[in-house]
Amino acid sequence: MKLWGRILWTLLSGSRGRRGAPQGWAPNSWKPRSSLSGQLNATEVVSHWTQVFEQRGIPEARKSSEYIVAHVLGAKTFQSLRPVLWTKPLTPKQLQYIQELCSHRLQRMPVQYILGEWDFQGLSLKMEPPVFIPRPETEELVEWVLEEVAQRPPAVGAQSGPLILEVGCGSGAIALSLLSQLPESQVIAVDKGEAAVRLTRKNAQRERCNEGCLALVPWLYGWTDCEQWLYCWSKKGSFPSWSLKPRVMAYILCSPPPPHLSRLQLQDRIRIVPLDITSEGCWTHLLPWGPIDLVVSNPPYVFHKDMEQLAPEICSYEDLVALDGGEEGMDIITRILTLAPRLLNASGSIFLEVDPRHPELVSSWLQSRPDLRLSLVAVRKDFCGRPRFLHVRKSAA
Numbered sequence: 342m343k344l345w346g347r348i349l350w351t352l353l354s355g356s357r358g359r360r361g362a363p364q365g366w367a368p369n370s371w372k373p374r375s376s377l378s379g380q381l382n383a384t385e386v387v388s389h390w391t392q393v394f395e396q397r398g399i400p401e402a403r404k405s406s407e408y409i410v411a412h413v414l415g416a417k418t419f420q421s422l423r424p425v426l427w428t429k430p431l432t433p434k435q436l437q438y439i440q441e442l443c444s445h446r447l448q449r450m451p452v453q454y455i456l457g458e459w460d461f462q463g464l465s466l467k468m469e470p471p472v473f474i475p476r477p478e479t480e481e482l483v484e485w486v487l488e489e490v491a492q493r494p495p496a497v498g499a500q501s502g503p504l505i506l507e508v509g510c511g512s513g514a515i516a517l518s519l520l521s522q523l524p525e526s527q528v529i530a531v532d533k534g535e536a537a538v539r540l541t542r543k544n545a546q547r548e549r550c551n552e553g554c555l556a557l558v559p560w561l562y563g564w565t566d567c568e569q570w571l572y573c574w575s576k577k578g579s580f581p582s583w584s585l586k587p588r589v590m591a592y593i594l595c596s597p598p599p600p601h602l603s604r605l606q607l608q609d610r611i612r613i614v615p616l617d618i619t620s621e622g623c624w625t626h627l628l629p630w631g632p633i634d635l636v637v638s639n640p641p642y643v644f645h646k647d648m649e650q651l652a653p654e655i656c657s658y659e660d661l662v663a664l665d666g667g668e669e670g671m672d673i674i675t676r677i678l679t680l681a682p683r684l685l686n687a688s689g690s691i692f693l694e695v696d697p698r699h700p701e702l703v704s705s706w707l708q709s710r711p712d713l714r715l716s717l718v719a720v721r722k723d724f725c726g727r728p729r730f731l732h733v734r735k736s737a738a
């Protein structure tokens with residue numbers, strides 16, 4: 342009940358907080374063109390900001406503009422807005438809020454940070470700079486892990502799903518999406534970044550709250566405040582929770598979720614541990630929870646020399662520690678491979694997201710370390726056809 346009260350307070354204490362927009366950014370000098378102050382509808386505003394972004398060389402101009410306008414109108418995407426909202430004139434408040442968010446985009450802030458939330462594997466996760474924004478290809482890593490888990494025969498006498506260690510959890514995207522799809526599993530999520538650990542905790546709590554709210558939808562039919570919410574839900578299953586009016590949100594949040602609504606219990610099945618895996622003896626912190634069935638990681642793997650080619654969106658806003666993998670991008674990868682055999686069970690596996698140059702580098706590194714008893718058993722390509730995911734298995738002694 343304490344948690345519900347806190348969430349309720351956050352929601353009622355001002356629209357900026359509610360919408361998850363970035364707080365404390367300096368006011369921007371960008372002024373809207375005079376044509377924007379008239380009776381403009383959402384479609385016209387999207388076109389206006391697309392043009393401004395294009396003129397200023399902002400990547401993905403139209404998408405950025407659509408996401409921002411949709412967000413202000415309570416939807417996840419422009420296409421999922423109720424069609425009537427495409428042509429309905431926006432209020433001065435909405436126009437002002439759109440301008441405020443677009444001014445952050447003009448400063449190359451990623452859309453995910455501007456909106457303050459992003460979807461990953463059907464979960465709506467809070468995004469806060471400088472915590473790494475989950476990339477679409479990482480969803481393929483999660484899908485591969487899920488396929489492998491589905492194919493494994495359950496261990497004799499096992500009561501539950503696999504115990505998973507995620508190294509470098511960031512926003513919690515991998516850990517929470519695995520948990521949400523493996524209801525019997527538990528995850529230990531570690532990260533050396535304080536901000537990442539905090540955000541994973543927030544997202545674990547948030548998902549619990551979303552589960553409750555989602556299942557309360559039928560109670561809300563007939564409430565006109567929920568029209569856009571219900572429209573989005575029926576179209577895409579998306580969840581623009583902030584678009585609910587405080588009265589409705591207060592009602593939802595004050596009602597403790599019935600027991601069956603907490604069935605996924607993400608928060609109860611995740612241990613979030615602040616840990617630098619390069620620190621001496623760090624594995625001893627993890628040992629008591631083992632043996633572990635799977636290690637999953639999207640580690641920092643960018644070659645140091647490639648760091649300077651990263652887009653301004655990344656360099657200026659994301660934590661570079663999340664990306665820089667050292668000279669050949671292998672620093673954290675080799676650390677994980679060195680630690681994992683001590684933590685994994687006899688036939689445990691490691692799944693990694695890597696750079697396309699890494700399958701070969703990892704394969705020859707493993708050959709130079711037969712003492713680890715690990716073999717690279719499969720390499721998978723991403724949606725662009727590049728070899729990006731590795732499955733490494735521990736072999737019997």
Ligand SMILES: C[S@@+](CC[C@H](N)C(=O)[O-])C[C@H]1O[C@@H](n2cnc3c(N)ncnc32)[C@H](O)[C@@H]1O
Pocket residue numbers: 473474475476479508509510511512513514515531532533534537616617618619639640641662663664673
């Ligand atoms: C590429 S990000 C991945 C984040 C998240 N798993 C995802 O896919 O969105 C790498 C993460 O590893 C963490 N990290 C970097 N070095 C680490 C270390 N030595 N020990 C633990 N975590 C580390 C970073 O803080 C960052 O959150």
